[in-house]
Amino acid sequence: MTATADEFDLGGLRLSVGEGRRTELGVRIGSLVLGGERYTAEPERVPVKLEVSRMTGSGYALRLLFQATLEGSCMRCLKRASPKVEVEAREVDRPGGGEELQSPYVNGEKLDLAAWAHDAFALAAPVKVLCREDCAGLCPVCAADLNDLDPARPEHHHEPALDPRWAKLRELKLE
Ligand SMILES: [Zn+2]
């Protein structure tokens, strides 16, 4: 069984300088908001691979790899969408010394794995979450689901219906 770790103790690996280790863990990524909609990462405990290398001098180089499903509604047709998201993220934490680099996820020897995995997942998530790549979406006039149209009659359009009051206004503008 994979151990669960939302916070990971880097010091606990007892790595000597230049040594690296790969660990498999389960991390809770939780939910995120994209385009005003809430999405969740599935499964609840996402299995991740964490690679930790202890650098010469001080500090750690970290690499995080995982795949999770983004669950929520399609941004075009509002039906369920569950695209898979591949994540590969790197962090370096080298406190003190000449080239000072501080990872926001590392505090001393403690890695906030849940926060890092959450942010990396949000960055890797698609800008447009769709139920499928070629989702046709909803008709902007009548909100019919354009994915459900009769394949024999795939065209769907509306006569441009002009409100007579607007037509009058148009005439005025032209004068
Ligand atoms: Zn869709």
Ligand SMILES: [Zn+2]
């Ligand atoms: Zn329509």
